[in-house]
Amino acid sequence: xxxxxxxxxxxxxxxxxxxxxxxxxxxxxxxxxxxFFALPLLIVLVYSFASRSSTGATILGNWNLNSxxxxxxxxxxxxxxxxxxxxxxxxxxxxxxxxxxxxxIATRSDRARGVxxxxxxxxxxxxxxxxxxxxxFLMGVEGPVSIVSQALGGEPIRIxxxxxxxxxxxxxxxxxxxxxxxxxxxxxxxxxxxxxxxxLYAPGWTAFKKVTFPLSMPGVVAGSVLVFIPSLGAYVIPAxxxxxxxxxxxxxxxxxxxxxxxxxxxxxxxxxVMIVMLAATIxxxxxxxxxx
Amino acid sequence: MAGGPAVELVNVTKRFGDxxxxxxxxxxxxDGEFFSLLGPSGCGKTTTxxxxxxFEYPTYGSLTIxxxxxxxxxxxxxxxxxxxxxxxxxPHMSVEDNVAFxxxxxxxxxxxxxxxxxRVLDQVQLRHRATSRPSQLxxxxxxxxxxxxxxxxxxxxxxxxxxxGALDLKLRQSxxxxxxxxxARVGITFIYVTHDQEEALTMSDxxxxxxxxxxxxxxxxxxxYEHPTSRFVAGFIxxxxxxxxxxxxxxxxxxxxxxxxxxxxxxxxGSSVTLALRPERLELYDPxxxxxxxxxxxxxxxxxxxxxxxxxxxxxxVGLEHPxxxxxxxxxxxxxxxxxxxxxxxxxxxxxxxxKD
Numbered sequence: 001x002x003x004x005x006x007x008x009x010x011x012x013x014x015x016x017x018x019x020x021x022x023x024x025x026x027x028x029x030x031x032x033x034x035x036f037f038a039l040p041l042l043i044v045l046v047y048s049f050a051s052r053s054s055t056g057a058t059i060l061g062n063w064n065l066n067s068x069x070x071x072x073x074x075x076x077x078x079x080x081x082x083x084x085x086x087x088x089x090x091x092x093x094x095x096x097x098x099x100x101x102x103x104x105i106a107t108r109s110d111r112a113r114g115v116x117x118x119x120x121x122x123x124x125x126x127x128x129x130x131x132x133x134x135x136x137f138l139m140g141v142e143g144p145v146s147i148v149s150q151a152l153g154g155e156p157i158r159i160x161x162x163x164x165x166x167x168x169x170x171x172x173x174x175x176x177x178x179x180x181x182x183x184x185x186x187x188x189x190x191x192x193x194x195x196x197x198x199x200l201y202a203p204g205w206t207a208f209k210k211v212t213f214p215l216s217m218p219g220v221v222a223g224s225v226l227v228f229i230p231s232l233g234a235y236v237i238p239a240x241x242x243x244x245x246x247x248x249x250x251x252x253x254x255x256x257x258x259x260x261x262x263x264x265x266x267x268x269x270x271x272x273v274m275i276v277m278l279a280a281t282i283x284x285x286x287x288x289x290x291x292x
Numbered sequence: 293m294a295g296g297p298a299v300e301l302v303n304v305t306k307r308f309g310d311x312x313x314x315x316x317x318x319x320x321x322x323d324g325e326f327f328s329l330l331g332p333s334g335c336g337k338t339t340t341x342x343x344x345x346x347f348e349y350p351t352y353g354s355l356t357i358x359x360x361x362x363x364x365x366x367x368x369x370x371x372x373x374x375x376x377x378x379x380x381x382x383p384h385m386s387v388e389d390n391v392a393f394x395x396x397x398x399x400x401x402x403x404x405x406x407x408x409x410x411r412v413l414d415q416v417q418l419r420h421r422a423t424s425r426p427s428q429l430x431x432x433x434x435x436x437x438x439x440x441x442x443x444x445x446x447x448x449x450x451x452x453x454x455x456x457g458a459l460d461l462k463l464r465q466s467x468x469x470x471x472x473x474x475x476a477r478v479g480i481t482f483i484y485v486t487h488d489q490e491e492a493l494t495m496s497d498x499x500x501x502x503x504x505x506x507x508x509x510x511x512x513x514x515x516x517y518e519h520p521t522s523r524f525v526a527g528f529i530x531x532x533x534x535x536x537x538x539x540x541x542x543x544x545x546x547x548x549x550x551x552x553x554x555x556x557x558x559x560x561x562g563s564s565v566t567l568a569l570r571p572e573r574l575e576l577y578d579p580x581x582x583x584x585x586x587x588x589x590x591x592x593x594x595x596x597x598x599x600x601x602x603x604x605x606x607x608x609x610v611g612l613e614h615p616x617x618x619x620x621x622x623x624x625x626x627x628x629x630x631x632x633x634x635x636x637x638x639x640x641x642x643x644x645x646x647x648k649d
Contacts, residue, residue: 195347197382198347200373201398
């Protein structure tokens with residue numbers, strides 16, 4: 001009897017030690033996230049209910065819903081709509097360009113795959129800001145693209161500071177986030193299923209539509225979310241490539257903090273965008289999850 | 293259907309780099325035949341099947357189905373269907389949709405599709421699982437759905453790639469019988485790839501044994517088992533004693549022990565041959581017992597005795613490199629031997645196979 005009791009006690013102690021180790025391992029990241037992620041978010045949320053003095057200083061008191069009411073303003077709706085539209089276009093273009101490329105990588109030999117994946121990731125090694133300025137230079141009226149166009153007898157290219165420029169910049173900036181999850185999904189693909197479809201009289205394209213694409217849905221969903229979310233909140237790319245002509249959600253929120261000095265409204269807007277994105281993400285992943 | 297055999301391969305060769313996975317294979321499979329390709333893994337049997345299905349194209353050689361040259365036709369334009377080793381059921385579709393896939397691709401009217409799908413699901417006794425996902429089925433059920441998905445298209449030839457390989461022994465044995473019955477019923481030509489000799493022997497009308505990309509011997513199960521023509525075929529199928537010998541005369545061979553046996557080889561004196569002897573065709577006699585006159589005999593000493601329930605396996609030391617293995621049935625009246633007993637290994641001359649190396 002005594003030995004049995006001892007055994008139970010040992011098992012309990014092992015379990016407790018195990019869970020203590022788990023806490024220790026997770027603790028650094030956990031503390032970091034609380035301090036620099038959860039706490040700031042909480043502050044933003046609190047500020048969205050604060051009021052504002054005539055000089056633009058934020059008064060933590062006299063709590064109200066004024067900023068939240070302004071979120072549903074028609075001007076905001078217009079900006080939000082434009083941002084949504086650009087983010088959707090960016091996602092679609094990334095998918096259209098990224099899918100064939102990811103497919104191509106996934107069907108190469110092991111060695112070629114490694115090289116190609118590194119090539120996809122090379123842009124991450126240089127500064128995002130620098131790369132965006134490089135694109136600005138490329139697209140300028142006196143940039144190389146325009147010069148080539150004129151040398152071939154065409155018009156100078158005037159796309160900088162337009163929605164097109166922002167779109168080109170965002171597709172360039174975010175396409176790796178589409179390619180990598182797509183690659184991961186396609187790399188895991190059981191190609192025998194595609195053979196089975198071909199064996200059951202499906203021509204190549206039909207086999208793709210009926211088998212390959214549906215089975216790569218988790219990658220499509222993950223890639224789309226990873227592209228759509230930063231596109232919707234993008235600030236740097238629109239600021240550099242869009243000039244002052246196009247106001248998007250990112251610029252608008254920044255301007256509330258830096259120039260308009262309306263921190264409560266900026267906070268409310270940030271929180272609203274976050275809630276919408278979170279809801280969209282959950283919905284999207286649920287749907288993506290169901291396809292498998 | 294045009295004329296000609298169901299499937300005919302002429303000099304079909306498939307090279308991957310320097311390796312010939314399939315090497316100059318010539319084969320003709322008749323209508324309604326259950327033909328097995330048997331061999332160890334990597335022997336080229338699966339590649340041969342994939343060539344017929346159209347997943348690979350031969351480096352050279354001609355492949356015809358009912359007389360029609362397949363050439364570079366893609367798999368979807370060939371009148372064959374495949375049952376994959378891993379079943380390859382579409383995980384994102386229901387059982388029903390899996391089975392209907394081929395008919396939908398062939399643009400069969402939807403009323404006919406549902407009727408045929410229902411019928412084939414009845415045949416494999418899985419109609420009640422029509423709306424399940426493949427992941428909800430057991431291994432045996434998946435196997436039957438894979439079969440149904442191929443059969444519903446009524447292909448001219450059904451290709452099966454080790455379809456029972458993933459099942460446990462009992463299920464495999466019952467599926468062997470089921471598959472054989474099914475084939476007899478639907479009358480479709482089956483080309484069945486397996487590394488399991490028992491499976492090939494019990495199910496096939498004919499067997500082709502492959503090794504190293506070459507088709508070594510084609511014949512009915514009994515002829516493959518009883519009369520192997522090569523050392524590889526003899527050794528691959530069933531238990532066998534392989535004994536090296538030299539031809540000593542028109543009706544005589546000499547063993548390495550110096551003992552001469554009267555066996556006719558129709559080969560020039562001095563050439564090396566291998567004698568292939570099935571353990572169950574050998575008998576043990578006491579040295580002082582009367583042995584039938586024409587029997588070939590090798591006296592020796594029992595060095596090992598294994599009890600198998602239905603039989604005893606004896607190893608008999610006869611002065612050669614390896615002992616000779618003898619299988620004696622465990623029946624009343626069959627004398628048993630103990631370790632160290634003197635015994636004579638005997639067999640009827642017709643049970644001797646002389647094979648090439």
